[in-house]
Amino acid sequence: MAKVKFNEITKQFGTNKPAVSNLNLEITDKEFMVLVGPSGCGKTTTLRMLAGLETPTTGTITVDDDDITRLPPKDRDIAMVFQSYALYPHMTVRDNLAFGLKNLTLSTPQKVIVSLLKLLAYTLLFSVFYAFGYILDSFILRSPGVVFFSAITLSFVIAWIVYPELRKNIEYFVLKFSIGIPGIHDYINQLEEIETRVKQTAEILEIEELLNRKPKQLSGGQRQRVAVGRAIIRDPKVFLMDEPLSNLDAKLRNSTRAELAELQSKLQTTTLYVTHDQVEAMTLGHRIAVMNKGVIEQLGTPSEVYNKPRTAFVAGFIGAPPTNLVKGELTKQGKQLLIRVNEGSFIKIPSDYPNPDLLENHIGNEVIIGFRPEQVEILSIKDSNSITGTVTFTESIGSSTIIFVNLFGSEVRLSEIGHKPRKIGSEIHFRFSGAQTHLFDEKSGISLENHDFSVH
Amino acid sequence: MTDRSKGELFSFLTILFTAMMFMWAFWNFQLKIWNRVTYIVGQWTSPPPLFPRGDYPTDVYVPQILSNLIVMTLMGGIFSISVLYFYFKVDYSKGLKPSMVMVLISYFLWFLAFWTGESYKITPNNWLVNELNSLSSHAWQFVGIPLPMSATYSERDLLFQLILNLNIWVLFSISMIGTVLSVKRYRSNLKLDQVGKIQDKSRKNLFQNLNFSLTSLFTFLILILFFIYTVVPIVYTLILSMSNAVDIQKQSIVPSDPLGSFVRNYSSVIFIINPNSSSFSSSFMISLVLGFGTSLGGMFISLPAAYAISRYKFKGRNTSKFLVLATQMFPGIILLIPQFIIWKNLGFFGGGREIYLFSIPLFYIDGGTFKLSGLLLAYFVGALAYNVWMMKGYFDTLPYDLEEAALIDGSTDLGAFLRIAIPLSAPGMVAVAIFTFLGAWNEFALAQIFVGEKNPSSSLPLMFYLYQNTSAPDNPPYFQLLSAFSILAALPIMVVFMSLQRLLTGGITSGGIK
Numbered sequence: 001m002a003k004v005k006f007n008e009i010t011k012q013f014g015t016n017k018p019a020v021s022n023l024n025l026e027i028t029d030k031e032f033m034v035l036v037g038p039s040g041c042g043k044t045t046t047l048r049m050l051a052g053l054e055t056p057t058t059g060t061i062t063v064d065d066d067d068i069t070r071l072p073p074k075d076r077d078i079a080m081v082f083q084s085y086a087l088y089p090h091m092t093v094r095d096n097l098a099f100g101l102k103n104l105t106l107s108t109p110q111k112v113i114v115s116l117l118k119l120l121a122y123t124l125l126f127s128v129f130y131a132f133g134y135i136l137d138s139f140i141l142r143s144p145g146v147v148f149f150s151a152i153t154l155s156f157v158i159a160w161i162v163y164p165e166l167r168k169n170i171e172y173f174v175l176k177f178s179i180g181i182p183g184i185h186d187y188i189n190q191l192e193e194i195e196t197r198v199k200q201t202a203e204i205l206e207i208e209e210l211l212n213r214k215p216k217q218l219s220g221g222q223r224q225r226v227a228v229g230r231a232i233i234r235d236p237k238v239f240l241m242d243e244p245l246s247n248l249d250a251k252l253r254n255s256t257r258a259e260l261a262e263l264q265s266k267l268q269t270t271t272l273y274v275t276h277d278q279v280e281a282m283t284l285g286h287r288i289a290v291m292n293k294g295v296i297e298q299l300g301t302p303s304e305v306y307n308k309p310r311t312a313f314v315a316g317f318i319g320a321p322p323t324n325l326v327k328g329e330l331t332k333q334g335k336q337l338l339i340r341v342n343e344g345s346f347i348k349i350p351s352d353y354p355n356p357d358l359l360e361n362h363i364g365n366e367v368i369i370g371f372r373p374e375q376v377e378i379l380s381i382k383d384s385n386s387i388t389g390t391v392t393f394t395e396s397i398g399s400s401t402i403i404f405v406n407l408f409g410s411e412v413r414l415s416e417i418g419h420k421p422r423k424i425g426s427e428i429h430f431r432f433s434g435a436q437t438h439l440f441d442e443k444s445g446i447s448l449e450n451h452d453f454s455v456h
Numbered sequence: 457m458t459d460r461s462k463g464e465l466f467s468f469l470t471i472l473f474t475a476m477m478f479m480w481a482f483w484n485f486q487l488k489i490w491n492r493v494t495y496i497v498g499q500w501t502s503p504p505p506l507f508p509r510g511d512y513p514t515d516v517y518v519p520q521i522l523s524n525l526i527v528m529t530l531m532g533g534i535f536s537i538s539v540l541y542f543y544f545k546v547d548y549s550k551g552l553k554p555s556m557v558m559v560l561i562s563y564f565l566w567f568l569a570f571w572t573g574e575s576y577k578i579t580p581n582n583w584l585v586n587e588l589n590s591l592s593s594h595a596w597q598f599v600g601i602p603l604p605m606s607a608t609y610s611e612r613d614l615l616f617q618l619i620l621n622l623n624i625w626v627l628f629s630i631s632m633i634g635t636v637l638s639v640k641r642y643r644s645n646l647k648l649d650q651v652g653k654i655q656d657k658s659r660k661n662l663f664q665n666l667n668f669s670l671t672s673l674f675t676f677l678i679l680i681l682f683f684i685y686t687v688v689p690i691v692y693t694l695i696l697s698m699s700n701a702v703d704i705q706k707q708s709i710v711p712s713d714p715l716g717s718f719v720r721n722y723s724s725v726i727f728i729i730n731p732n733s734s735s736f737s738s739s740f741m742i743s744l745v746l747g748f749g750t751s752l753g754g755m756f757i758s759l760p761a762a763y764a765i766s767r768y769k770f771k772g773r774n775t776s777k778f779l780v781l782a783t784q785m786f787p788g789i790i791l792l793i794p795q796f797i798i799w800k801n802l803g804f805f806g807g808g809r810e811i812y813l814f815s816i817p818l819f820y821i822d823g824g825t826f827k828l829s830g831l832l833l834a835y836f837v838g839a840l841a842y843n844v845w846m847m848k849g850y851f852d853t854l855p856y857d858l859e860e861a862a863l864i865d866g867s868t869d870l871g872a873f874l875r876i877a878i879p880l881s882a883p884g885m886v887a888v889a890i891f892t893f894l895g896a897w898n899e900f901a902l903a904q905i906f907v908g909e910k911n912p913s914s915s916l917p918l919m920f921y922l923y924q925n926t927s928a929p930d931n932p933p934y935f936q937l938l939s940a941f942s943i944l945a946a947l948p949i950m951v952v953f954m955s956l957q958r959l960l961t962g963g964i965t966s967g968g969i970k
């Protein structure tokens with residue numbers, strides 16, 4: 001139940017170029033927002049600024065209209081899944097899950113009282129050992145502290161270090177015997193509540209049987225689940241996920257991706273997800289923010305980003321294989337709009353291009369034409385609207401074939417369903433429809449079409 | 457190490473020590489009742505009492521005592537096995553674990569030690585009495601801890617003391633060896649991600665893959681040479697410690713009576729004291745206190761500094777790093793005189809403004825002075841730079857992700873340090889602690905200036921120095937005793953190394969970070 005707003009956020013490390021510059025982003029309540037971009041584009045920095053691990057140089061971040069820009073991470077009520085999972089390797093899964101809850105729900109006076117009690121108990125235990133060893137040594141050796149004293153106390157210390165059950169038992173007895181002290185009863189209740197929450201979370205993620213294991217006894221997928229569990233158990237205002245699937249193998253990644261989406265729709269928690277994988281971005285996000293060099297290039301739903309890329313970068317980044325981008329000069333011959341790639345080589349802009357009037361102002365400018373490989377129609381014979389290139393290489397990916405084509409000196413890729421044998425060096429004819437043609441200004445990279453959306 | 461093996465180790469230790477305490481309780485307080493019980497039980501089983509003493513006849517049948525030993529061993533074993541089974545839920549469906557055999561063996565040895573101790577006692581006029589008498593004629597005071605010079609003790613009393621002490625030392629070493637062996641046993645069962653794999657492979661393939669080319673032969677020759685250089689002095693010390701005066705005079709490598717000389721030399725070193733100095737046992741304890749104090753206290757001081765230097769960026773970070781290192785650039789002996797003056801002004805040598813708070817823990821074993829406290833402080837200072845730099849290096853290798861995760865999970869910086877960074881840096885801490893322990897254990901120069909060898913609270917190196925220098929001109933130097941002393945002084949270090957070796961293997965962070 002939270003909406004997050006980045007206002008004019010800039011982050012600069014040292015005197016370098018800013019990692020994030022002047023970023024404005026609003027994540028609405030219950031939204032699954034995906035930040036996608038190539039590595040080094042500032043997406044992780046943005047995420048870490050929301051988490052509180054970095055402080056923005058200028059600008060403010062608000063959650064539910066509360067300014068959290070300068071708050072320490074612990075006061076933000078935000079949970080994060082790390083790319084490396086960052087499970088605490090010395091704790092069991094149960095302790096990993098309970099760690100955050102214990103920190104946040106137990107009050108400081110309670111913790112102080114309990115730790116004082118523990119200290120008292122250990123002092124008593126130790127003094128008993130001390131006295132016993134001392135007396136035995138004095139009686140037998142007449143030199144206190146040589147054998148029994150050191151043996152008993154050392155063995156206790158070693159046992160305490162090596163054997164965590166012992167610690168837990170001592171803690172349990174301390175709590176049991178001090179139940180009359182104010183605050184201890186609540187403390188025990190809260191501990192029990194935490195335990196039930198841990199079990200519930202484990203049920204949701206189907207990791208009940210792993211609760212007593214250490215992270216190193218888990219497989220990659222299980223670790224990922226525990227990392228997610230550590231985030232959801234706290235029921236935070238915002239989830240942050242920093243490429244949580246990048247360490248899984250391809251098959252597991254697909255299934256976990258679906259599970260994550262399902263989990264988010266079930267929990268209805270505002271989520272900010274960072275990835276460099278555009279497939280993840282397309283499938284998971286309610287909205288996608290495509291970032292490049294510290295700025296958001298486009299913000300929109302997956303279909304908007306796919307069908308109406310605002311910049312040439314977005315067009316090139318989203319889609320696999322990426323959109324073909326060919327540079328050229330926009331010219332007009334009679335009524336026909338053309339892109340002049342080289343001297344004497346032209347790409348016709350399809351006649352059903354939706355709004356050719358918009359292009360009138362740009363005639364004579366350098367532009368980029370973009371068309372998606374999978375939206376291309378491959379023709380068997382040449383016709384008046386078709387474009388002709390030379391096959392340089394083919395690549396079969398099972399369901400379809402990617403054909404690398406030399407088009408007037410630049411390489412484009414075409415996607416064709418099925419697998420037809422094609423001779424390298426042979427000519428290939430294809431065309432694409434006007435609705436699927438994207439034109440961008442070459443200098444700014446921004447689309448020439450007046451799409452009705454804003455960046456921010 | 458699995459929980460189960462931890463449980464076994466822990467229970468093994470506790471049972472051993474609990475049993476030790478119980479046995480001593482029987483020995484000292486319950487002996488009569490115990491004898492009565494065994495006498496009554498003996499009506500049916502007819503073995504002699506386990507620990508013949510007092511009114512009971514001293515002629516004991518060895519087979520019957522052996523049968524008692526076996527019964528006791530089995531009882532102890534069954535007790536510990538059942539504790540393991542019922543309390544620690546150890547699964548025995550796949551048969552008895554080798555570790556349990558280890559427990560049984562150590563029990564057997566343990567009772568055997570009791571029995572042998574008794575057998576000395578029941579033989580009058582044995583060699584030990586003669587040995588003690590001859591030693592006492594050299595003005596060596598003996599038995600444990602300073603007794604009044606005027607006190608006279610019968611042979612029987614002295615012997616009783618001696619045997620008790622001997623037993624304790626035997627038990628102590630047996631239990632330590634047992635601990636080390638069981639730790640080793642558990643270690644070999646470990647399935648570590650990397651270390652285990654490498655170990656298994658090397659173990660299997662060491663002899664298979666031996667390739668006797670010329671270069672490898674050369675390498676082996678060099679290695680063997682270095683091995684000889686390292687090992688021969690140690691072996692020679694061992695041999696010397698098992699020789700008697702005649703052997704040493706003859707310079708024979710093979711001791712004529714190794715076992716007898718062994719027992720004589722070692723027991724002499726442990727139980728005989730020079731009236732001007734401390735006893736071996738109190739020196740031993742003081743060295744232990746200095747060693748553990750230096751490693752623990754040095755760690756306590758240096759960990760926060762190392763963490764801050766490793767994790768935070770602050771003004772003067774590099775300067776402070778360098779300043780810490782700069783203290784290591786002087787040879788320690790150069791700083792001795794200024795240190796001595798400063799320490800004197802601080803009041804560590806009496807008659808000044810004593811640093812009470814720092815000195816209280818050591819005041820009592822220090823015989824009412826502050827010299828040991830001052831020495832410990834000097835050791836801290838010496839260990840600081842090394843600790844800070846090593847621990848900084850270790851913290852650098854820990855992924856910061858984990859602490860960031862803890863910060864997001866609601867802990868403060870201090871919480872992340874205490875609950876994430878410190879537990880994860882345990883292997884590094886152990887490594888550093890071992891080296892500072894070693895440094896303090898072996899340190900001589902500072903100790904000689906600050907405490908002096910003719911002090912009741914002198915450490916082991918000082919005592920060795922004293923022994924070396926107090927051989928009277930008309931007596932031959934006690935090389936055998938000095939060697940035994942060296943071996944005994946080296947023993948704890950071996951124990952510390954072996955028992956903490958497990959933590960040195962690393963691999964503790966594996967699994968947290970993909």
